[in-house]
Amino acid sequence: MTVTSPATAAAAPERAGLFTSVRARYLMPVAFVTYSLAYLDKSNYAIASAGGMADDLGLSTSADSLIAASFFLGYFFFQIPGTLYAEQRSARRLVAWSTVAWGLLAVAQGLLSSPGQLIAVRFALGVVEGAVLPSMVMLLGRWFTRGERGRANTLLILGNPVTVMWLSAVSGWLVSVSDWRVMFVAEGIPSVLWGLACLWLIKDRPEQYGRLPEHELARLRADLAAEKAAAPPVTGTLRERYGRVLRSPAVLTMAAQYFFWSFGMYGFVFWLPAIIKKGSGEGIGATGLLTAVPYACAAAAMLLNSRLSDRSGRRRRAVWPWLACGGLALAASYAAGDHFPLALALLTVAGLCLYAPYGPYFAFVTSLAPPGIAGAAIALVNSLGALGSFAGTYLVGWVRGTPLGDAGAFGFMAACALLSAGLTLAVPEPAAARPARVP
Structure with a gap:
């Protein structure tokens, strides 16, 4: 491909917005479907549990919680080595083969007959999925500028609530x-087929995509070069640079923040069907439809918040207020007691508030590391988030089976969401992370 110079790019057609760029039309549907399938194969456990699996396998509430949560222990272990492989070698290969593997393991969940087998498969499912999200966020950093990443990250993670x-x-x-x-x-079968397709669909770098217009590629290169030039100089080997990022107080604080956010989030995600089924008194089919309501609102909130964040360039204030409101809504939803319509409305508010900050959040974390090694920051944050997800999934289920009941479970989730909001405020926003207004 012949590449135009920056001067030529300046005379090219007017710069396209993110959603009309060839980059977005090519990569974002692929990223969206990939993360959607990942989320499908780890989250459908909640429906299976509420739909008779726990009874068929003779699972107690605590055993059911442990099996659901074991995914996140596996998810923790492969984050940093997997992301290092994606950064040094190929995100395309890592994402594609991980997708095939988790599809096969997802299918295996339906063929098992004992709790021990199920917990082993859930753990392995977490291992193979572990590096996919940080690798995808790192990949988007090669394809989109700082002023676009909030929306690009949101379109990736939108696969979650959708x-x-x-x-x-x-x-x-x-x-x-x-x-x-x-x-x-x-x-599980669609993930296997999609993973094989990803070997052909995903390109590691924009230069490898032959249909990208020359002026768009030139502008992207110029913008990324300007971002790199504005960042502090980076020295040392890749492993040494990773080490410095992983010891950064700001990154460590955001990792702790994500631990508590994930605790509240996944306590909510995995136990929402059971909570709604109990509160509504409906069967599993109606419960599934009611469970979809908070996520429909969450998807709209994510798009709106990422748009506003990219326009202002202020990431931190697009995160902490939502988490604080989510924590308060979780507490209030339990206080609604037997008034199920009010409780469902408050759970909907909690869900959209817990989801809305994701795109700006990962753009914020990325800004805390020098260009080219942001994958290290994402991997560390996501690793601690995996432990928070384990704790939230297990402890919320366990607490629901104790005399504390749902009151204790909602209290745990609300407190963690509020604590994560406070930790976000403890990290200053880098001045270099405030881009000019974007279209």
């Missing part, structure tokens, strides 16, 4: 017309 919307309805329907085993198999 998937849960249809997952809740479709999975509930599959369980109601067949059983939870059929659901696991039917929802």
